[in-house]
Amino acid sequence: MMHADLIDQDDLLGKLRALGFEMPAGASAEQACDCAVRGLDPARARALRSMVEQLFSGGATILPAVRQAIDRNLLPALAQFNQQRP
Numbered sequence: 001m002m003h004a005d006l007i008d009q010d011d012l013l014g015k016l017r018a019l020g021f022e023m024p025a026g027a028s029a030e031q032a033c034d035c036a037v038r039g040l041d042p043a044r045a046r047a048l049r050s051m052v053e054q055l056f057s058g059g060a061t062i063l064p065a066v067r068q069a070i071d072r073n074l075l076p077a078l079a080q081f082n083q084q085r086p
Helices: 009-018 027-035 042-057 062-083
Strands: none
Touching: 009 027, 009 042, 009 062, 027 042, 027 062, 042 062
16 A cells, blocks of 8 residues: 655644744644744744745645645745845
8 A cells, every 4th residue: 555645734733833833723724824924034934934845845745725825825925025135
């Protein structure tokens, strides 16, 4: 039997919590991404960027809801943060 690594909502929340982001219990992937980008500072932005790069370059399959939350929330917030910095 083949076993595929999947990144689901719980995995995303766990990764964000491991980086020190506080997440409400039962948060959706969209809500978790919203929480993570609040009050971005250089250290938080680097941590999020690194996490996203690891997720996208790893061999795991990112479930559609998680990918959509990252695409809609994390990536635009990181891009905007980088544009605002001198």
